[in-house]
Amino acid sequence: MLSILWEVIARGAPQLSLGFLLNNNSNGGIGPAIQGTLILIGLTSLIGIPVGILSGIYLAEFGNNKYATTLRSINDILTEFPSIVVGITAYGVIVIAIIGSYSAIAGAIALSFILIPIVARTTEESLKLVPNSVREASLALGAHKWRTTLSVVLPTAKAGLLTGTLLAVARIAGETAPLIMTILGNRYFFQGLNQPMAALPLEIWRDSLQPQASMQAHGWGAALILILMVLSLNIIVRLASRGRLKR
Amino acid sequence: MSRIIDRGLEEQSVLITKMAELTYETLALSIQGYVKGRSVQDEVNEMSDMLVAMADKLEGKTFELIARFQPVASDLRTIKSYMKIGNDFARFGRYSLDISYINEKVNGLKECDSAAKDYLEEMSQKVLSMVKMSIDSLRKLDVNLAKSISETEREVDKMYLEYLERLIEEDNTSSKCIISSALMTRYLERIADHATYVCESIVYIVTGEKITLS
Amino acid sequence: MTSTNTLQEQTIDLEMKMQSIDVNAWFGQKQALKNINIGIKGNSVTAIIGPSGCGKSTFIRCLNRMHELTPNAKMTGQILLDGQNIYDKQIDPVQVRRRVGMVFQKPNPFPTMSIYDNVAAGLRLTGTKKGKNLDEIVKRSLERATLWDEVKDDLNKPGTSISGGQQQRLCIARAIALQPEVILMDEPCSALDPIATAKIERLVVELKRDYTVAIVTHNMQQASRVSDFTAFLYLGSLIEFGTTTDIFESPKNPLTEKYITGEFG
Numbered sequence: 124m125l126s127i128l129w130e131v132i133a134r135g136a137p138q139l140s141l142g143f144l145l146n147n148n149s150n151g152g153i154g155p156a157i158q159g160t161l162i163l164i165g166l167t168s169l170i171g172i173p174v175g176i177l178s179g180i181y182l183a184e185f186g187n188n189k190y191a192t193t194l195r196s197i198n199d200i201l202t203e204f205p206s207i208v209v210g211i212t213a214y215g216v217i218v219i220a221i222i223g224s225y226s227a228i229a230g231a232i233a234l235s236f237i238l239i240p241i242v243a244r245t246t247e248e249s250l251k252l253v254p255n256s257v258r259e260a261s262l263a264l265g266a267h268k269w270r271t272t273l274s275v276v277l278p279t280a281k282a283g284l285l286t287g288t289l290l291a292v293a294r295i296a297g298e299t300a301p302l303i304m305t306i307l308g309n310r311y312f313f314q315g316l317n318q319p320m321a322a323l324p325l326e327i328w329r330d331s332l333q334p335q336a337s338m339q340a341h342g343w344g345a346a347l348i349l350i351l352m353v354l355s356l357n358i359i360v361r362l363a364s365r366g367r368l369k370r
Numbered sequence: 371m372s373r374i375i376d377r378g379l380e381e382q383s384v385l386i387t388k389m390a391e392l393t394y395e396t397l398a399l400s401i402q403g404y405v406k407g408r409s410v411q412d413e414v415n416e417m418s419d420m421l422v423a424m425a426d427k428l429e430g431k432t433f434e435l436i437a438r439f440q441p442v443a444s445d446l447r448t449i450k451s452y453m454k455i456g457n458d459f460a461r462f463g464r465y466s467l468d469i470s471y472i473n474e475k476v477n478g479l480k481e482c483d484s485a486a487k488d489y490l491e492e493m494s495q496k497v498l499s500m501v502k503m504s505i506d507s508l509r510k511l512d513v514n515l516a517k518s519i520s521e522t523e524r525e526v527d528k529m530y531l532e533y534l535e536r537l538i539e540e541d542n543t544s545s546k547c548i549i550s551s552a553l554m555t556r557y558l559e560r561i562a563d564h565a566t567y568v569c570e571s572i573v574y575i576v577t578g579e580k581i582t583l584s
Numbered sequence: 585m586t587s588t589n590t591l592q593e594q595t596i597d598l599e600m601k602m603q604s605i606d607v608n609a610w611f612g613q614k615q616a617l618k619n620i621n622i623g624i625k626g627n628s629v630t631a632i633i634g635p636s637g638c639g640k641s642t643f644i645r646c647l648n649r650m651h652e653l654t655p656n657a658k659m660t661g662q663i664l665l666d667g668q669n670i671y672d673k674q675i676d677p678v679q680v681r682r683r684v685g686m687v688f689q690k691p692n693p694f695p696t697m698s699i700y701d702n703v704a705a706g707l708r709l710t711g712t713k714k715g716k717n718l719d720e721i722v723k724r725s726l727e728r729a730t731l732w733d734e735v736k737d738d739l740n741k742p743g744t745s746i747s748g749g750q751q752q753r754l755c756i757a758r759a760i761a762l763q764p765e766v767i768l769m770d771e772p773c774s775a776l777d778p779i780a781t782a783k784i785e786r787l788v789v790e791l792k793r794d795y796t797v798a799i800v801t802h803n804m805q806q807a808s809r810v811s812d813f814t815a816f817l818y819l820g821s822l823i824e825f826g827t828t829t830d831i832f833e834s835p836k837n838p839l840t841e842k843y844i845t846g847e848f849g
Contacts, residue, residue: 187655256692260755263650264762265682266709274709278696373846440805442832443841578834 131346138344147310153345155312155321159227160349162313163306163322164296166231171238172288178239179246179284184272195247201240209236210301218305225307225319233301238291245287249280286360293356297349299324323349375439382431382452386459389424390505392417393459397501397561400466401494404473404554405487407480414470421463428456447578451571455508458564458571462501465557472553482547490551490558493529496522497558497565504568513576516569520583523566527584530559598667601626601796602647602684602766607661609642609651616642618820620661624766624813629788629797631811631828633804635848638817640800644768647798648684649677665766682710685764689771691751693743693758700739702754706762721761729757730787749780756787760795767791769799773806785810804844808832816840 146152178198182191213233218225253276261271277284302308308325323345330342396417403410432453435441441449472478479487500522507516533555537548566583573581597603600623609617617639624630624647632640645651646659649670662669670680693702703722707713722739726732731753735746743754752772759767769788773781788810791797801807807814808828815825816837824831824840835841842848 254692256688256690257694259650259653259688260692260694260758261705261709262653263648263681263686263688264706264709264758265678265680266706267678270709270711275694275696275705279694281696375846442804442808442844443835445845446833 128350131343131350134340134343135345135347138340139347143344144348147312153323153326153341153348155310156323156326156345157348158312159306159308159321159325160296160323160352162227162320163230163234163302164292166227167234167238167295168292170231171235171291172242174235175239175242175291176246176284176288178243179250180272180277182243183247183250184268184276198240198243201236202244204237204240205300206237206298207300209233210304212236213301214304222317224317225305226315226317227306227313227320228316230302230306230320230322233305234295234298237298237301238295241291241294242288245291246280246284249283249287250276252283253279282364286364289356289360289363293353293360296353296356297324299328303328323352375435375441375445378431378435378439379445379448382428382435382449385424385428385431386452386456387509389421389428389456389459390508392424393421393462394498394501394505396421396463396466398498400469400473401498404469404478405491405494407473407478409470409474411467411470411474414466418463418467421460425456425460429453444575444578447575451575454571455568458568461564462561465561469554469557472550472557476546476550478550479547481544482551483543486543486547486551489529489533490554493526493533493555493558496526496529497562500526500562500565504565504572507569507572511572511576513573516572517583519566519569523562523584526559526562530555597623599626600624600664601666602798603664604643604646605662605664607643607646607659607663609639609646609660610656610658611642611654612656616820617646617659620817620822622815622822622825624796624798626796627792627794628812629792629799629810630813630815631807632798632800632815632817633802633807633843634817634823635843636802637819639820640817641770643817644686644770644798644800647766647768648686649680650686652677678710682712682762683764684766684768685759685762686768686770687752687755687759687772690775691748691755693751693754695742695744697743698740699735699743699746699754702743703757703761706758710762712762722757725757725761726754728760728791729753730783731757747780749776749783752776752780752784753787756784760791764795766796766798769797771800771802773801773803781806804832816843818843 143152144157145154147154178194182195182198185191186195210233213229213236217229217232222229257275257279258271261275262268266274302322302325306322306325307319308329309319309321311321313320326345327342327349330338330345333339333342396414399410399417400414402408403414432449435449436446439445479490482490500519503515503519503522506512507519534552537543537552563584570581570583573579573583602624604620604622607617607620608615620639620643622630622643632643634640642651646663651657651659659671663671665680665683669675670677670684694705697705700722701708703725704713704718707716707718707721723732723736726735731750734750735741735754738745744751746754752775756767756772773784776784785806788797788799792812799807799811811828813826814828814831816823816831816835816839818839824835824837826836831840832844835844
């Protein structure tokens, strides 16, 4: 892993400049790709995190019945789904049937399908780690179950939830396959939810296939940026959990 | 499965049994000495002192058991009652001493007529049998035997009161006889009372009931 | 074995703050309680003793409708609070739990809340803090739980930053803050050292002035020290119930005698 990292830094670092980060492709920059990835992360989080967390809460706190067991099984299967299959499905359902073109929103939905099962599972696990004695203490005071979950269990599981969510986001930031079939990738800044969009993974992939050395160097630069984004998310997670442990 | 406290209870049981034997001997000796006119004071004195020492030891051990083992229910009742019974037995010793003292000072029944002699002998036998009954029911923890003492208790009470009546009515009894026999019947009546208390304690140990048997 | 119920069976005794009538309880197929008839007198301490697995915790959890929160738990019979069955269809279990508070075996202050917030939690979580002076209630509850002096300068420290014994008193303060009528305690001192235990026992005896207390304990000396009435449960059945003095001086049932004198294996 270190050699990969070194390789990326060595080849990508020379590309870095403010212009590189902000300009569009005609001016030698990867601005659209960065913007695209950020928009994707934002949209996906907006859709996926609430759904994932609510599912996780349902499974952990209210899930003693057969519906929950079924849901859990489905969830487990979804976490193992190859991302390209998610991409193809999104292509068929959203790109073709609903919107009619490659679109940013299709990409966001596809990535949500990867994000939600992960967030649901880590949420459920974090909540299950909260000792039952804490729930009982709240219930014995005469608090309703939903109040207990909201005001006592969730805050207690906060750290785990945060970690799980951030890690899931870091994961989808680098997904490439679903993007190929949903947002297609282009060299323009954001043009609308129902339009194709650029993204870092796609940029890297396309650039690496080009014969020109300058394009390949371009790709290394993009790769470096992407790795930096993912690494910083991981570092944030690590710092956040260490802070909690200290207390 | 034996408990930690059982050892302590066993020791108390052994001690109270020894006291029972000794106290009966002491009483029997002093009563016999009185009725037959023999001098037994020194012996009785020694035996009585031993009984007092044993009662003290029993009491000390009782507090130790309570402090260390927090006994409850039948254990607690047993320990408490052993202490009480031990005191009753020591009391018998003191009465024996009193009897032998009177014997020394006023020569027992020598100054009394034969009717009085017979009467007092009968009463002493009854009382001795009561003491024996209380000791037996303690050994066997027999509630029915213990309860049956009330009959004899009533008889002894009756005899005591009747004798006093007789002494009051008759004029020509010698003063030495009056003192000797009045005190003796008094001691006998008290011994009978304490034998009854012992039986009441036995009922309490076994059933937890606090009753009066007189 | 014979049950020695010294209480009027199956009649409602209005002197009793709480009363269980023919209570049977199950966990799935396993029956944990058989026909329990116990009366809990107001402003007194009732102890529930018995060997492990005899059903004492199950019983006490029926008194505040916590038993039904366990999956597959079932209960039949009635439990009266001031003469009214708390299991009536129209009674909300949440309301019952506000009148019948509980302190658990292992102290369980809310880990993300400060000492102050822990005590106020009951009022906040039940939405009953309107129009009330929280500061005053927190102070009063901590005082009543004999914890105020020890924590008054540290009210913002986390509830878990104090010792085990203090945490348990914090939990008691938390329960008291809601002004319940009955306080249930499930082996509250099991996890504590002797000095902390002694403090809580003293507190229990004081609490009966204003509340009715039912305490489950496996420590018989504790039961005899703090309680006015004692119930002895064995294998789910009530074996004997009476004043603590009677039970510990002259129990009527030979099984009770065996248990309290330590003759059980």
